[in-house]
Amino acid sequence: MKIAxxxxxxxxxxxxxxxxxxxxVVPFSSRDADIRDVEAVRRVVDQSRPDWxxxxxxxxxxxxxxxxxxxxxxxxxxxxxxxxxxxxxAGSKLLFLSSDYVFDGKRSSPxxxxxxxxxxxxxxxxxxxxELGLLDALPECCIARTSWLFGAGGKxxxxxxxxxxxxxxALDVVNDQRGSPTYTVDLARAIVQLCRKKVAGIVxxxxxxxxxxxxxxRFLVQDAGSKTEVRPVSSEQFLRRAPRPAYSVLSxxxxxxxxxxxxxxxxxxxxxxxxxSGSGTL
Numbered sequence: 001m002k003i004a005x006x007x008x009x010x011x012x013x014x015x016x017x018x019x020x021x022x023x024x025v026v027p028f029s030s031r032d033a034d035i036r037d038v039e040a041v042r043r044v045v046d047q048s049r050p051d052w053x054x055x056x057x058x059x060x061x062x063x064x065x066x067x068x069x070x071x072x073x074x075x076x077x078x079x080x081x082x083x084x085x086x087x088x089x090a091g092s093k094l095l096f097l098s099s100d101y102v103f104d105g106k107r108s109s110p111x112x113x114x115x116x117x118x119x120x121x122x123x124x125x126x127x128x129x130x131e132l133g134l135l136d137a138l139p140e141c142c143i144a145r146t147s148w149l150f151g152a153g154g155k156x157x158x159x160x161x162x163x164x165x166x167x168x169x170a171l172d173v174v175n176d177q178r179g180s181p182t183y184t185v186d187l188a189r190a191i192v193q194l195c196r197k198k199v200a201g202i203v204x205x206x207x208x209x210x211x212x213x214x215x216x217x218r219f220l221v222q223d224a225g226s227k228t229e230v231r232p233v234s235s236e237q238f239l240r241r242a243p244r245p246a247y248s249v250l251s252x253x254x255x256x257x258x259x260x261x262x263x264x265x266x267x268x269x270x271x272x273x274x275x276x277s278g279s280g281t282l
Contacts, residue, residue, distance in 0.1 A: 006056065052195045173216075207268045
């Protein structure tokens with residue numbers, strides 16, 4: 001197959017380019033094609049004529065989206081629709097990366113793919129509206145929702161925690177938000193399988209099991225052998241512009257249907273720490 005990746009210079013994009021083997025991969029960064037530019041998107045898709053387009057390009061600064069709403073919707077919603085229309089024109093299949101933020105986080109059991117969208121933030125609304133726009137423009141597209149993404153080669157929660165642990169004796173981390181950390185390497189490998197299985201519709205793709213941010217940080221610090229103390233605190237002690245879902249665990253049932261099983265977030269975290277230190281296999 002021929003695979004075009006929009007957002008190839010991002011955290012997930014880098015992992016996709018590295019992990020995708022056996023097919024021809026055509027990576028596009030924002031410099032190659034700004035997804036807000038209809039003509040630029042149409043040009044690169046018409047030129048490359050891919051079998052699949054992976055759309056991982058997005059404006060993912062959740063707090064930044066609150067103060068830059070126009071940018072959030074022009075990239076995350078309108079840009080996604082631009083790519084979907086170009087895919088339809090070229091006869092390409094499309095896989096779009098979406099987010100746990102499309103839900104309100106008020107549940108206490110894992111969200112299924114058919115549960116109602118009720119985003120509480122600008123970022124979440126931009127992703128939810130993108131999903132609706134894509135399903136209208138290209139009904140047979142694949143929407144892969146994920147959560148708490150982390151990986152080597154960019155800013156992410158584990159990288160921040162490990163840098164802070166190297167310089168501080170104690171860290172305060174919120175303990176009242178629960179989700180499933182997802183390693184870019186594992187997500188990329190799952191996306192490859194979804195495309196090869198020609199999956200359409202909405203799927204949830206995260207590492208197995210769930211935790212709070214505090215539990216995630218404590219595991220990372222302890223597994224790395226650091227002596228830094230990790231202390232649980234409430235979200236009220238870390239006020240942010242955008243509201244965070246208190247519970248955003250995504251059910252793996254949709255992924256199970258296609259015979260794709262993700263490793264646990266603990267296993268993924270250990271491999272991330274090995275990758276970060278430049279040793280071990282992924």
